[in-house]
Amino acid sequence: MRILHLGLGNFFRAHQAWYTAATPGAGDWPIAAFTGRSAEAAVRLNAQHGRYTLLVRGPERDQAEIIGAIDHAYPASDDQAWRELLASSRTAVLTLTVTEAAYLRGAGGGLDESRAAADVAAWLRGDPVRTVPGRLMAGLAERRVSGGGPIAIVPCDNLPANGEAAARVVLDFTSLAEPALVPWIRDNVSFVTTMVDRITPRTTPEDVRTAAELTGFDDAVPVVTEPYSEWVLSGVFPAGRPEWEAAGARFVADVTAHEQRKLLLLNGGHSLLAYAGGPRGHETVAEAVADPECRAWLDQWWDEAGRYVPLPPGELAEYRAALVTRFSNARIRHKLAQIAADGSQKVPIRVLPVLRGEVQAGRIPPGAVRILAGWIDHLRGLGVPVDDAGAKPFQERASAVRDVLALLVPDLADDDALVAAVERATLTSGGAPR
Structure with missing residues (x-):
């Protein structure tokens, strides 16, 4: 099976990718990760075969670990790869770290239709969509056509009830752009609610040097994080998932x-x-x-x-x-x-x-x-x-x-x-x- 991820930033690499790498059978759950905007992170990671250094920075010293959970990285602009991967029955889980703003929520929590209008129009013209709700809908539309089956979508952004929030904007967008897809999403897509926590500052040139000194690996894109980490999840995974609880994640009835x-x-x-x-x-x-x-x-x-x-x-x-x-x-x-x-x-x-x-x-x-x-x-x-x-x-x-x-x-x-x-x-x- 496989995990698809949108939002290839430092937090994702310090959190969800780290949890996945720490699970038994991690090799059975390779991650295909897409950038949110710039292609640079994808280019650099692919040059390293997806490997990167996680520097865990305690009050007194650093500990370094090479993380190999990412199988391949893709730029946000690779619309074909996105749709093909999300359509594949091998893809069982889609995780998101795209920031609160990317969900395009209006004041009432639903989709802000004015901000989504250009993307809806692009879909109706047959052009690639660029917003997060639009990209999710486009991939799910491809999954329905290809018979990819059920999937869990796991938002990991700081929104209250983020699973419900993601479901609402996706369904709102779909109602505008592809109404016939709405019943399929309701029947086949699980939106998992999560709470995530790990402080992850931006990487500096000094961090790059420190990572190389500790590991001997000339890493262009190391990630710095704190020792503390927390991940609490609530929801179902209809196509399976990694054993994240073995790495410390918790599954609860209500987060x-x-x-x-x-x-x-x-x-x-x-x-x-x-x-x-x-x-x-x-x-x-x-x-x-x-x-x-x-x-x-x-x-x-x-x-x-x-x-x-x-x-x-x-x-x-x-x-x-x-x-x-x-x-x-x-x-x-x-x-x-x-x-x-x-x-x-x-x-x-x-x-x-x-x-x-x-x-x-x-x-x-x-x-x-x-x-x-x-x-x-x-x-x-x-x-x-x-x-x-x-x-x-x-x-x-x-x-x-x-x-x-x-x-x-x-x-x-x-x-x-x-x-x-x-x-x-x-x-x-x-x-x-x-």
């Missing part, structure tokens, strides 16, 4: 609690440090968490967010302690600019559940307010540069906090106390975080 824990505490904490730490001159997570003021803000946010994670207090306390250890690993240069990217997609799912819950309980939450204020400062040009395809409508309104909230969280935009709190917390309007 919601673990998903909320990670999304609010880790990802939300990262967003706080990115938007509040950047203006204080910090470049990495470790620098920001070493700042006593940022550290206090982080605890404040965690106190708020923890109320919305349905796990025992002791388990949450252990997780928070583990996060501090992970964030403090100065040898992992996890840049705040990387975390701050695509804030228009990240802030709603990392912050708004807590904000709404606290406001409904009659509280103005200073932690959530600080993240919103920091993000608005970011949109106004303070801190790390904006790298966000969805930022424009927010930037156009960024001069007025109420206007940003009206677009981001319209049900709370008329809350004068909340608007005033966010205004006071912004640095660009003369206030200071408190």
